Amino acid sequence: MKIVCTACGKAHKTNAKLETSLKSLQPGSSLRMKCLQCGEQIVLGRELLGKAASSSGQQTAQPFVAKRIKPPEPPDTSWLEDGIFEEDEIVSDIPQSMVLMPEGPGREQVVKALTGLGYRAETAMDTNHALERMQFFNYSSIVLHSGFTGDRLADNEFHRFMCAMNMARRRYIFYVLIGSEFKTFYNIQALAESANLVVNEKDTPYFGVILRKSIPDYEELFGPYMEELKVQRK
Structure with missing residues (x-):
């Protein structure tokens, strides 16, 4: 399960202790953790556990293979001799x-x-x-x-x-x-x-x-x- 900071997009890995704390939360309650990258507070609720379970049941996505991008051709300089x-x-x-x-x-x-x-x-x-x-x-x-x-x-x-x-x-x-x-x-x-x-x-x-x-x-x-x-x- 990953926690993503909405301020900077930094992804944080969870641990067993954090997951246990989330499971013990009362309805309507939340936890807060500090983003390691930007320092903003991340609010966590029990619904995060449900999202993690849902995503784990999905089929593993195929790895993304980047396609080689062909750079554009250099500009035409044939006009240089005329200087126009x-x-x-x-x-x-x-x-x-x-x-x-x-x-x-x-x-x-x-x-x-x-x-x-x-x-x-x-x-x-x-x-x-x-x-x-x-x-x-x-x-x-x-x-x-x-x-x-x-x-x-x-x-x-x-x-x-x-x-x-x-x-x-x-x-x-x-x-x-x-x-x-x-x-x-x-x-x-x-x-x-x-x-x-x-x-x-x-x-x-x-x-x-x-x-x-x-x-x-x-x-x-x-x-x-x-x-x-x-x-x-x-």
Whole structure:
């Protein structure tokens, strides 16, 4: 027999002592026990014994086997070469961005795109340099290449730092991951890596177009929420 807290849904197992106490209850009387999870009081009556007997007489249900869910396909990015989309907003008032990418044409393209959109873009020499900068500056955007340190992304010290960051600060940073393993605009990959956007490295020539599409969408979705948090001083 299980007792379920109506406040939080926590299921509690009963014991012989509790069942004996329930059987000895007078009609209309009840027992109270404290939920181990939320601390709310759970009211117990003799009717619980009747429910337990009824459920024990039913046929044992077959175990539930979860079906494999196929994730949606990544979005079509064929329009990137033309750079045509409905642009409703202009990115502005975003002061600083930090780029953590190996030196090369890809990094130059990303920095150029960020600068063209009004960012004050800077590059990090290594992970320690980037972490040190994070102590003194509030960046509105951070771009990290998955191969920046040569390690797997899961082992990247800066990426772990971003994933563990307090949400009071993290929610104001537009975090972009670039790498050959990513599919541009694929939000499921971004969510799995605690990022706001993922970009395949072959699409870095279109990075400016990608940001002009992504940042307004991000601000439209989260802007009102973050403004309310500012009002509430959270």
